[in-house]
Structures are given as C-alpha cells and as structure tokens.
Amino acid sequence: MKVAVLMKRVPDTASVFAVAADGKSVETGGLKYVMSPYDEHAVEEAIRLKEQAGAEVIVLSAGPPETKETLRSALAMGADAAMLVTGAENAGPRGLAKALAAALKRMAPDLVIAGKQAVDDDASQVPERVAELLGIPHASVITRFALSGSVATVDREIEGGSYTLEVPLPALFTTQKGINTPRYPTLPNIMKAKKKEITEVGVAELGLGAGDLAAGMAIESVSLPRQTRLKKIIEGEPAEKVRELVRVLRETEKIL
Amino acid sequence: MSDKLTDMRFIRFLLYEVYNVEELTQYPYHADHSRETFDMAIDAAYQLAREVFWPNYQEFDRNGAQFDGQHVQAPKGMHEIWRHCKEGGWFAPNISFDDGGQQFPMSIFAVTSFLFSCGNTSAAMYVNGTWGAAMLIDKFGSEALKAMYMRKLYAGDWAGTMALTEPDAGTSLGDIKATARKAPDGDYYLISGVKRFISSGDHDLTENIIHPVLARIEGAPAGVKGISLFLVPKFRVNDDGSPGEYNDVATAGIEHKMGLKGQATATLNFGEKGDCRGWLIGEANKGLPYMFELMNRARVFTGIQAVSGASVAYQWALQYARERLQSRDVTCRDVNSPQIPIINHPDVRTMLLKQKAFIEGALGMVLYCAKLADRMANSSDPEECENLNLILEVMTPCCKAHLSNASVESIIQALQCFGGAGYCEEFPVAQLLRDNKVFSIYEGANGIQAMDLLGRKVAMQAGAAVRALMMEIGATLAEAEALPALQDLAQKVQEVQNEVIETTMTLGAVGMSGQIQEYICNATAYLELFSQMLMGWQHLKHAIAAQRALDSETGEAPFYRGKIETARFYANTVLPHAVATARMLKANEYTALHYAEECF
Known part of the structure; x- marks a missing residue:
C-alpha cells in the first residue's frame, strides 16, 4: 500500500512576526521554519500504518527549495521517500492544490493524509481541493483512523460530538490534534533520513501552466493582531460575580 | 510564560557563521554529516528540551529524588525523559557507528547537551553521567569490559556515575581511603569504602548502575600516585549480559541540597558485607590521570551547564521585562499616562544586556573549546594537535570557573528584573539561581x-x-x-x-x-x-x-x-x-x- 502525506513548511509560530514593507506580506528574514504541526500528526499516522501494515510512506510538498529541510524532518520521523514540487511557491491554495494533485496523479497512492490546515495562512483549503481534483472521497478533521482491507473507519470531530465514517479507498483524510502524539526525531533516524531520496519535480513537468497556478485572489493587506487587552471588571457579591462571569464566558466570549 | 529556553538563532550564528563547524565534515569520521544533520540534531534536542525536559523542571524541585532507607526513586518525570533519550540515541551522539553512536562532532554534542541542560539540568546530569562512565571504559577499559558494559551504557540500557569523592577526600583526592584487595580466586578486586556526593548515584531508572570508582590497591604508594580506577556494577553481570547477583553497593542516603533536587546525589557504601567486586580499568595506579582526562572534558561541560541556567533565566527576564508595566519614563510628568513596560527603564535594560553579553560570550567560549576538541580528535598532524591541546588546557579552568561564577551573577540580574516576584517560587528564576550555585563548587x-x-x-x-x-x-x-x-x-x-x-x-x-x-x-x-x-x-x-x-x-x-x-x-x-x-x-x-x- 502506498500512503502519501501532504506537508507544508511554515514559519514557527513562536517567531516574532512583522509585516513587510509592501504591507501585503510577512517579513521573512530571520524566521525559523518548521513542519506545520497538524501535518506532523499526518506523518505520524502514516508511519504507524507503515509499522502496522507495511505501507510505503511518501511525503509530498510544494514550496521553495528550502522545503527539502522540512521534508527531511518527515523522513527522520520514518517516512520512506519525499517529493518536492517546485515552481508553485506563490500559487495560493487553489494553485497549490492543482500542483499537488498533479503530482499525486503520478504517484497513485491508495491513501492521502494531510494536516487539517497549515498554521501559516489557516486557509484549510488545499487537502479538500486536492481530493476534488483527484475525484476521491475525503473526510476532514479526523481524530481516529483504522483500516480494514480497503475501507477506512474514521472518527470526525464536530462541535460537541463526533461522527464515525466508513470511507472506501483511495481517499483523503485530514488530521486533527489528538489523533496521535507525533514521535520525536531520533539520531539514528536523522542519519538514515540523509540517505533517503527527495525527488524534485517542476510544475512544467507536471503539465501545469501559469493559468493553472493563478491564485484566483489577491491579498489586499496584512496586519498584526491587536495587542491591547480588553478589561472588564465584574462587580457585586461573590455569587453574583460568579454568575456574571460564567454568563460572560459563555455568551459574550463563547469560551465555555 | 516563556517557552523559549535560549536563542537558537544565536547558536546557529556561532556554529555556522563564527566557528564554521561545517568544515568538520571534511574529516572522514564526520563524512556522513552535513549542516542538515547538524541542524536536525540540534532542532530535535531543542524540541525535547522544551517539550520533555522543561515541563518537569519545577516539579523536580518540588518532588525531587526520594530515598526510602534502602532504595532511591528518581523523580517521576525522569522515567519519561530517560525513555526519550534512550530511543533518540542521546547517550552516544559522538560515538562511532560501530559502538552504537552517530559520529557527531563534539561541537554539536556540546550544543545538544547545553539544550538538555537548559530544559532541566538535574535530568541532563543522569544522561551525561552515563555517557561519561561509558567514555572511561571506552578509552581505558579492556575489550572484555567494553563488551560487557560499554555498549549498554551508550545505549542507555544501564546508567553510569563517577565515584571519586569521599567524606574526607573531596578536593584532596590524593587522600582517598577506599581500598581494593585482589581476590585470590578471580580476575577482580574486593572494593571497600564510602563515596559521597555521587551524582545519579542510585535510582530506579535502569536495571543496573555502573560506577567507575577510585580506590587504592593494598600496598600502593601514598598520595595521587597510588590510586587506581575500578569498574563496580550495582549488580554483577551474568554471562548472557543480564544483571545478576547484587554486588554489595549500598546507598546510605541522598543529600538534601540547596538546588538540583531532582538529582539523586548519593552516599554509597561499597563492600559493607565484604563482597563488593570491582574490575580494574586500565593499569594499576593510573586511576587519577585516567579520571582527569575525562574530568577536563567534564569541566567544560560544567561551564555549559552554568550558562544554560543563565540562558533560561535571561529568556524569562526578557519576556517579563517586555510585559510588566511599571512606572513611566523618567522624563514623564503626567501621572495619568499609562505605565510602560519595564524594559524601557535604563537600569532594567542594562541588567538585560549584562546577561545577554555574558551568555553570548560564554557560549562562544565553550563552543570554541568544543571545536578545538573536534580538530584535535580528527587531526593527523601531531604538531597541530599539541598546539590545540595547549589552548584547550589553558581555557578549560576558565570555562569551568569563570562561567560558573558569572552565571550566578547573571541569574541574580535576571531575578532582579522580576522585583519581588523573582524572590517568589512561582517563576522558575529563584530555582534557577539555587540550581546554579553548585557549578562553582563541583568538578573541582x-x-x-x-x-x-x-x-x-x-x-x-x-x-x-x-x-x-x-x-x-x-x-x-x-x-x-x-x-x-x-x-x-x-x-x-x-x-x-x-x-x-x-x-x-x-x-x-x-x-x-x-x-x-x-x-x-x-x-x-x-x-x-x-x-x-x-x-x-x-x-x-x-x-x-x-x-x-x-x-x-x-x-x-x-x-x-x-x-x-x-x-x-x-x-x-x-x-x-x-x-x-x-x-x-x-x-x-x-x-x-x-x-x-x-x-x-
């Protein structure tokens, strides 16, 4: 069985961010890049499948050449091979999905797993678009994955509950936190990863032109979140204060 | 609050832009490496430091190692840390592929040790101590001892210590009293004596603990020239490599210390019942030179430990200074204007920069030394090796002593940035200060x-x-x-x-x-x-x-x-x-x- 994992290289969210001079992008100098954390869950799930059922795990990404470093991290977790699609760096979710789908068509995996969203733009679009382009079923935000023959049984998280679905393969799934705990890279696996192959393929080679990669949207502006803290002091007797606090948390802030 | 333990950008700057450690990959021993493997190793170590070591840091202080009168329990979280280090191969990063290591340079090993120490120094000491014991056997032990013990230590199956100090012989190692008597019927010696302040001296992390012990063979010359080094396991080892009979190494107690409470610093009684067996490492009466070869390296590591505490304290102080609002600019007369983050006050800013300047200079010193050690280990030119060795020799006491003195000063500056909150235990800075003091005392x-x-x-x-x-x-x-x-x-x-x-x-x-x-x-x-x-x-x-x-x-x-x-x-x-x-x-x-x- 062949399992493909979609992975995106994103800035570490612990970095200090600044808006670039053009006002439409983020200053990239000095940023540290990592694998998008939801994708770590996807890689982990694929490797578990490999350990349980002997699957071949290929990690796929589209991005700048430095993405190879991040693909190498997935190889150090235990993936077998990796592929990098180049030339779609500025494509946006629509173009990225086309590039990845074209690569997957060649790869013909039985199963595709991806993180539920990438933590840089939080668009949550690429995996679903890929599934549509490939014409295969997909289930998003899964917290459990089990395989029996060519049917996967998965739990999907919804507000206050969960669905259990049976999905025939080939299919695409996106992982939510809680599905597993991604393993740490080990030194022996880091050394093994170095010897594994990362194939590079350009968008032209996949038969994609500028029209395919058009973003279909334009970014007007980028801004940092507001820093000020909103203060609200609740007055009254302790019992009243608690009631009011619970009401605010539930109705205004929608935290409870 | 701060989940940043150190500035990784600065560490990369040192490794690649100042010291060019990539050039080490031209040596055959490191030929399988590249900047990519170096980066992956230090990233993996930092991830472990933040996600596995650090979450246990304050807990180790509150619920440290325990002694029930017979046995020692390591702090609870230490079991998980040990498991991750074992799975990750972190007991032998620099060791040869043949012996189960990955042949990383010391320069990278120094960084990964620093990062673990940032995460939790007490915990890192269990790991480093094991590596040290294995190195002694590796360098000076017989093939038989290597086969039986070394691989198990490098794999993290067993743990190791260094047993030098005695109640009446700390600094003055020439006065140690532990004795070794050749067994009439075997290849071993009967060891007898008390060893004190033994880091990771006893615990429940592994099924066996291996103690390299300094002792005096009966009839040996007085002073430093009559000291030999023995390998003394807690449990003797069966022919199939499994731990067997108890080897009469009794724990008398663990210390109640000012800091490093997660560390099981033990007093060990060797041979209370007259049946503690030890095997000679290397030649008789050469124990001290052997030990010092390792100690010299350990002293640079003590400098690394010291800086790690200062680094964490600085990161916390920096974040606090950016968030804590107090007072107004010294030129501002408007009492209704909002208070400003304390990083804007000149004195706080100076305190922060003092710390940063210490940490960055200090990390430079230890990584410079690590690279010297790498070049020495790989160079085939004896003249070059001698030159590098001389520089390393003269820098080693400075790394150990200056860095451990100045690290305490640096953490005091960090604590000061917190004001009264720094004197309380909810922030980790007070603990960092207590934990750091011992580095000016131990390892010489x-x-x-x-x-x-x-x-x-x-x-x-x-x-x-x-x-x-x-x-x-x-x-x-x-x-x-x-x-x-x-x-x-x-x-x-x-x-x-x-x-x-x-x-x-x-x-x-x-x-x-x-x-x-x-x-x-x-x-x-x-x-x-x-x-x-x-x-x-x-x-x-x-x-x-x-x-x-x-x-x-x-x-x-x-x-x-x-x-x-x-x-x-x-x-x-x-x-x-x-x-x-x-x-x-x-x-x-x-x-x-x-x-x-x-x-x-």
Whole structure:
C-alpha cells in the first residue's frame, strides 16, 4: 500500500512576526521554519500504518527549495521517500492544490493524509481541493483512523460530538490534534533520513501552466493582531460575580 | 510564560557563521554529516528540551529524588525523559557507528547537551553521567569490559556515575581511603569504602548502575600516585549480559541540597558485607590521570551547564521585562499616562544586556573549546594537535570557573528584573539561581581551577600554552583591525591582552623567586582577568562575523547590529574591570595572605 502525506513548511509560530514593507506580506528574514504541526500528526499516522501494515510512506510538498529541510524532518520521523514540487511557491491554495494533485496523479497512492490546515495562512483549503481534483472521497478533521482491507473507519470531530465514517479507498483524510502524539526525531533516524531520496519535480513537468497556478485572489493587506487587552471588571457579591462571569464566558466570549 | 529556553538563532550564528563547524565534515569520521544533520540534531534536542525536559523542571524541585532507607526513586518525570533519550540515541551522539553512536562532532554534542541542560539540568546530569562512565571504559577499559558494559551504557540500557569523592577526600583526592584487595580466586578486586556526593548515584531508572570508582590497591604508594580506577556494577553481570547477583553497593542516603533536587546525589557504601567486586580499568595506579582526562572534558561541560541556567533565566527576564508595566519614563510628568513596560527603564535594560553579553560570550567560549576538541580528535598532524591541546588546557579552568561564577551573577540580574516576584517560587528564576550555585563548587572548586590555571597551565612548558593562545587572539585582533567599524573594540581587547601578558610576567617573577604562596594567593583574581580577556576576544570574533554579514547585506541587520553592540557593551563595561584587576595583581597585593588568623 502506498500512503502519501501532504506537508507544508511554515514559519514557527513562536517567531516574532512583522509585516513587510509592501504591507501585503510577512517579513521573512530571520524566521525559523518548521513542519506545520497538524501535518506532523499526518506523518505520524502514516508511519504507524507503515509499522502496522507495511505501507510505503511518501511525503509530498510544494514550496521553495528550502522545503527539502522540512521534508527531511518527515523522513527522520520514518517516512520512506519525499517529493518536492517546485515552481508553485506563490500559487495560493487553489494553485497549490492543482500542483499537488498533479503530482499525486503520478504517484497513485491508495491513501492521502494531510494536516487539517497549515498554521501559516489557516486557509484549510488545499487537502479538500486536492481530493476534488483527484475525484476521491475525503473526510476532514479526523481524530481516529483504522483500516480494514480497503475501507477506512474514521472518527470526525464536530462541535460537541463526533461522527464515525466508513470511507472506501483511495481517499483523503485530514488530521486533527489528538489523533496521535507525533514521535520525536531520533539520531539514528536523522542519519538514515540523509540517505533517503527527495525527488524534485517542476510544475512544467507536471503539465501545469501559469493559468493553472493563478491564485484566483489577491491579498489586499496584512496586519498584526491587536495587542491591547480588553478589561472588564465584574462587580457585586461573590455569587453574583460568579454568575456574571460564567454568563460572560459563555455568551459574550463563547469560551465555555 | 516563556517557552523559549535560549536563542537558537544565536547558536546557529556561532556554529555556522563564527566557528564554521561545517568544515568538520571534511574529516572522514564526520563524512556522513552535513549542516542538515547538524541542524536536525540540534532542532530535535531543542524540541525535547522544551517539550520533555522543561515541563518537569519545577516539579523536580518540588518532588525531587526520594530515598526510602534502602532504595532511591528518581523523580517521576525522569522515567519519561530517560525513555526519550534512550530511543533518540542521546547517550552516544559522538560515538562511532560501530559502538552504537552517530559520529557527531563534539561541537554539536556540546550544543545538544547545553539544550538538555537548559530544559532541566538535574535530568541532563543522569544522561551525561552515563555517557561519561561509558567514555572511561571506552578509552581505558579492556575489550572484555567494553563488551560487557560499554555498549549498554551508550545505549542507555544501564546508567553510569563517577565515584571519586569521599567524606574526607573531596578536593584532596590524593587522600582517598577506599581500598581494593585482589581476590585470590578471580580476575577482580574486593572494593571497600564510602563515596559521597555521587551524582545519579542510585535510582530506579535502569536495571543496573555502573560506577567507575577510585580506590587504592593494598600496598600502593601514598598520595595521587597510588590510586587506581575500578569498574563496580550495582549488580554483577551474568554471562548472557543480564544483571545478576547484587554486588554489595549500598546507598546510605541522598543529600538534601540547596538546588538540583531532582538529582539523586548519593552516599554509597561499597563492600559493607565484604563482597563488593570491582574490575580494574586500565593499569594499576593510573586511576587519577585516567579520571582527569575525562574530568577536563567534564569541566567544560560544567561551564555549559552554568550558562544554560543563565540562558533560561535571561529568556524569562526578557519576556517579563517586555510585559510588566511599571512606572513611566523618567522624563514623564503626567501621572495619568499609562505605565510602560519595564524594559524601557535604563537600569532594567542594562541588567538585560549584562546577561545577554555574558551568555553570548560564554557560549562562544565553550563552543570554541568544543571545536578545538573536534580538530584535535580528527587531526593527523601531531604538531597541530599539541598546539590545540595547549589552548584547550589553558581555557578549560576558565570555562569551568569563570562561567560558573558569572552565571550566578547573571541569574541574580535576571531575578532582579522580576522585583519581588523573582524572590517568589512561582517563576522558575529563584530555582534557577539555587540550581546554579553548585557549578562553582563541583568538578573541582573554582579556587582549585584558579590554581590549576596559574600554577599549572600558565607555567607548563615554559608558558607555551599562553603563547599559543595569545597567537590565536592576535590573529583575531588582526582580522578586526582590518574592519574600520571594529577598530575601537579590537583596541580594548588588545589592551587587556597586554595587561594579561604583563601581569603573567610580574607574577611569574614572584613564582620564580620561590614565593609560591605569594604567587598563588591571587589566583582567583588572575583567572577572572584572564577569562575576561577570553570573553572579550570571543565577543570580538562574533563582531567580526556580524560585521561581515552586514557588509554583504544578507539581511537580518538588527540581529547582526545587536552582536556588534553586545561586544561593544562588554568591552566598554566589563573590560575596564579587567584592567583594574591587572593593576591590583601587579601591585603585589598580599593583605589576605598575611592577615593574622587572630585578627579575624
């Protein structure tokens, strides 16, 4: 069985961010890049499948050449091979999905797993678009994955509950936190990863032109979140204060 | 709050932009490596440090190692940390592939050790101690001992210690009393004696614990020349490699310490029942030289531990100073204006920069030493090796003593940034301060390091080590002189270098005249002066790399400008103290030496 994992290289969210001079992008100098954390869950799930059922795990990404470093991290977790699609760096979710789908068509995996969203733009679009382009079923935000023959049984998280679905393969799934705990890279696996192959393929080679990669949207502006803290002091007797606090948390802030 | 333990960007700057560790991959031993494997290893270590070591840090302080009268339990979280280190191969990063390691350079191992130590020093000590015990067997043990013990230690299956200190023999190792009597019917010795302050001395992390023990074979010469090194397992090992019979190594207790409470620092009784077996490592009566070969490395590691605490404290202080609102700008008269983050107050800013300048200079020193060790281990040119060794010898006591003195000072500055909150235990800074103090004491107290520097290293081979070091510093000065923006910095470092040379000659004359006590009585001040020169030199190296990056406009200008300004801050605020210390040293200051005891 062949399992493909979609992975995106994103800035570490612990970095200090600044808006670039053009006002439409983020200053990239000095940023540290990592694998998008939801994708770590996807890689982990694929490797578990490999350990349980002997699957071949290929990690796929589209991005700048430095993405190879991040693909190498997935190889150090235990993936077998990796592929990098180049030339779609500025494509946006629509173009990225086309590039990845074209690569997957060649790869013909039985199963595709991806993180539920990438933590840089939080668009949550690429995996679903890929599934549509490939014409295969997909289930998003899964917290459990089990395989029996060519049917996967998965739990999907919804507000206050969960669905259990049976999905025939080939299919695409996106992982939510809680599905597993991604393993740490080990030194022996880091050394093994170095010897594994990362194939590079350009968008032209996949038969994609500028029209395919058009973003279909334009970014007007980028801004940092507001820093000020909103203060609200609740007055009254302790019992009243608690009631009011619970009401605010539930109705205004929608935290409870 | 802060989940940042250190500045990884700065560590990469040191590794790749200042010390060019990538060039080590041209040696056959490291040929399978590249910047990519180095980066992956340090990223993996930092991830473990943040996600596995650090979450246990405060818990280790509250619920440390426990002793029930017989057995020691390591803190709960230590079991998980050990498991991750074992799975990750972290007991043997630099060891050969054949022995289960991954052949990383010491430069990378030093960084990963630093990161684990940032995460939780007590925990990192269990791991480092095991590596150290294995290294002793690796370097000096017989093939039989290696086969039986070494691989298990490098794999993290078993744990290791170093058992030197006794109740009446700490600094004075020549006075140790533990004895070894050759068994009439076997290849082993019967060991008897008490060892104290043994880090990771007993615990429940592994099924066996291996103690390298210093003891005196019956009839051996008195003093340091009659000490041998033995391998003493907690459980004897069966032919199939499994732990067997109990080897009469009893735990008398664990220490109730000021800090490092997660560390099971034990007193061990060897041979209470007369049946503790030990196997000689290497040759008889050579125990101390063997141990010191490892101790020298351990001393640089103590410097690394010391800086790690300062680094974490600084990161917390920095974040607190950015968030804590208190008072207004000193020129602001409007009492209704909002309070400002305390990082804007000049005194707080100075305290932060003091810490940053210490940490960055100190990390420079230890990584410079690690790279020296790498070059030594790989070079086939004996002359080059000897030269590198001399520089490493003279820098080692400075790494150990200066960094552990100044790290405590640095953490005090961090604690001060927190005001009253720093004195309370909800922030980890008070614990970081308590945990850090021991580094000036163990692995050879700092006073001993100072005597080692002045009495041994400076004097060795008629000053050859100092000369070799001064050549290196001179080369850096020449590089800096060629960059107009750094000439003022270079001059300040050179001034201190000249002071060190003059002071060394003045003191040397005192020593040559036979006034040995006078020669040595200000050794601590001399080490301080010498170390500040080293720190200033390291800062200058950083400034050179930063200036070149700025000149080539590769981006990240604030980062590089920060490096140069940090170097300037160190040169302008610390180096004048070095000059003053030199003046004192040259003035034959012996008041304390001649101070009559009854006047105290």
